[in-house]
Amino acid sequence: MNEPGSLSLPPVGNAPPMVIHLSAEYYPYARTGGLAEAAWGMHRFQHRRGLATTAIVPLYRVARQHIGELVPLGDPYTLHFGGRTETFQAWRDTEPASETPTVFIQHDGFFDRAGIYGERGADYPDNHRRFSGFAAAALAALPRITQGPVLLHAHDWHAALAPVYLREWWGDDPWYQQIPVVLSVHNGGYQGHFGVDVMPDLGLPWSLFTPDKLEWYGKTNFLKGGLTHADMATTVSPTHSRELRTPDGGFGLQAVYQWMGDRFTGVLNGIDLEAWNPRTDAYTVAHYSRAELGGKAACKADMQRRFGLPEDPEVTLIALAGRMVQQKGLEIVVDNEALFHSRAQFVFLGSGERRFEDSMSALRSAMPTRVAMETTFSDELEHVLMAGADLFLMPSQYEPCGLTQMRAQHYGTIPVARRVGGLADTIDDGHTGFLFDAFDERGVLGGVWRAVTEHRGRDAWIEMQRAAMTRDFGWDRVAETYMSIYARAIAIAGGRQ
Incomplete structure (x- = not known):
């Protein structure tokens, strides 16, 4: 039985x-x-x-x-x-x-x-x-x-x-x-x-x-x-x-x-709801939940400190993590000049094709108060990004499923992603995240601008975070x-x- x-x-x-x-x-x-x-x-x-x-x-x-x-x-x-x-x-x-x-x-x-x-x-x-x-x-x-x-x-x-x-x-x-x-x-x-x-x-x-x-x-x-x-x-x-x-x-x-x-x-x-849980995460400096989001601000400040960025609770903190390869859409990000003129900080985590690593390194050198990168991927840093970022960027050329956007929503970190594959199936556009269609610089810029604009409205942003954290992505x-x-x-x- x-x-x-x-x-x-x-x-x-x-x-x-x-x-x-x-x-x-x-x-x-x-x-x-x-x-x-x-x-x-x-x-x-x-x-x-x-x-x-x-x-x-x-x-x-x-x-x-x-x-x-x-x-x-x-x-x-x-x-x-x-x-x-x-x-x-x-x-x-x-x-x-x-x-x-x-x-x-x-x-x-x-x-x-x-x-x-x-x-x-x-x-x-x-x-x-x-x-x-x-x-x-x-x-x-x-x-x-x-x-x-x-x-x-x-x-x-x-x-x-x-x-x-x-x-x-x-x-x-x-x-x-x-x-x-x-x-x-x-x-x-x-x-x-x-x-x-x-x-x-x-x-x-x-x-x-x-x-x-x-x-x-x-x-x-x-x-x-x-x-x-x-x-x-x-x-x-x-x-x-x-x-x-x-x-x-x-x-x-x-x-x-x-x-x-x-x-x-x-x-x-x-996703593993035990390992990826903002209420109990062993890698983060503070814990938080859908009902009580206060700890997320401490996680954001910790992420900014770790990556050498100015601590600013108001600026939109955007993360991109994973393999730095063409499939993940790096080509419409790293040379997107207009994107990096938005009022935001960017953190790149991961390694991959040399051309993308070189471009990210050049961005960091040119804008050290707005761009940070780390090519050595680790579980700890991925958790730090998941809890500390305001937005997670996923401009994928194609994405069969994707786990990052599910984890991000579970942490109240809003995904900005291209409308393909599992990203389209797991992100409710305008409710738990932001989707864009065109695989080009204008497409990703439009998605990020929508999100950054929404981030300025505190009450609406908290409502979106809580809606995202309500989603069930367990097995x-x-x-x-x-x-x-x-x-x-x-x-x-x-x-x-």
């Missing part, structure tokens, strides 16, 4: 399945963006609500600092990729820092490196081997994790070959063939494109290099292979699911998303949606038997 509020799934065979999350990034072990927190947040919520679950993650060098004691799941095992043989070891973390059951795939040649995907701005040239190996090794480890049925939830292109190997390598194994597969596309702009010559290196037959499977404009496309072999697929917001079906928003895979029909859908991510609100998607995948997989 499930406890009240617990989650349950239909049986696979004669028993409910264990949900296995397969992700190249997973908090706190390895992260470069939102994938790590999204995969972890979903898994942790499911685990706390009673589902049998496990995450499988590569054993990166950077992950080891977060790992306590590892116990082996059996002996090392070998897999054959064409004429190449690779040896892997599966380990379970006995006291996982993720607070979820976590298994690591060890292959030091692949994963014991300084970076996750590459170093010094360049991808590792063997990423096709690294992540195809991860996907195949994770599948081979499944019987070491559970003897019962499994539902596989793969995340992004790095894990997308899992359903391909499932059908090709284990096609004659009844236990494997009953496994339903859900593939989540967290960022459709990253697909795992490699040359045609990698097909033998993947240990997959040339019969799969066709336009209805892995072939994409003469290249091998990992994400396309996963989509064409998965039972169900999701992306991380309803609006982005519609965008991905269009020529302008599909990154060349719009026909695949269209072909999937209602097997492809959009579900918003959630609870989408739990049943994912259970329906899993149930549909189970039914589809059952039809293959």
Whole structure:
């Protein structure tokens, strides 16, 4: 009998399945963006609500600092990729820092490196081997994790070959063939494109290099292979699911998303309401709530001090944090002269493309009392910005979901964002934030000016802050949606038997 509020799934065979999350990034072990927190947040919520679950993650060098004691799941095992043989070891973390059951795939040649995907701005040239190996090794480890049925939830292109190997390598194994597969596309702009010559290196037959499977404009496309072999697929917001079906928003895979029909859908991510809570935040100098906002002024003053800006409670303090790359809209911000003549202070947090870092550094030198920057990203500074800023700027070229705008609203920090993807789905324009449409300097300037003007009216601003803080962005609100998607995948997989 499930406890009240617990989650349950239909049986696979004669028993409910264990949900296995397969992700190249997973908090706190390895992260470069939102994938790590999204995969972890979903898994942790499911685990706390009673589902049998496990995450499988590569054993990166950077992950080891977060790992306590590892116990082996059996002996090392070998897999054959064409004429190449690779040896892997599966380990379970006995006291996982993720607070979820976590298994690591060890292959030091692949994963014991300084970076996750590459170093010094360049991808590792063997990423096709690294992540195809991860996907195949994770599948081979499944019987070491559970003897019962499994539902596989793969995340992004790095894990997308899992359903391909499932059908090709284990096609004659009844236990494997009953496994339903859900593939989540967290960022459709990253697909795992490699040359045609990698097909033998993947240990997959040339019969799969066709336009209805892995072939994409003469290249091998990992994400396309996963989509064409998965039972169900999701992306991380309803609006982005519609965008991905269009020529302008599909990154060349719009026909695949269209072909999937209602097997492809959009579900918003959630945020961790325990970690992101202005009433209890361990990183901030003061606490506050929707009913009592007084502590936010102290957080603003602390943020101004930390970043060397004049303490001024009246000036609008605007933050922008994350990866400083083209997708995040930096090109319509850093050279936007009119934007920096508004009565505001700007704080940039994060690193990325050199051209944007250089432009921000030049802005700071030219306007040291109005512009600050820090390229070393940290959890603490992100919390400081979330609590201290008046506005959070998100001028994204595209944004599949976005977590920052949800956290910002929870902190009474008003987002100014472009009307795309999850930003459009989570910001109520003029009520909990400000949206603009055009991806150009005039568009972002108009959005910021609307917000700065509104900020001058104290009563209206407090009303907007309280409305934003009322929004519910926890995982609870989408739990049943994912259970329906899993149930549909189970039914589809059952039809293959």
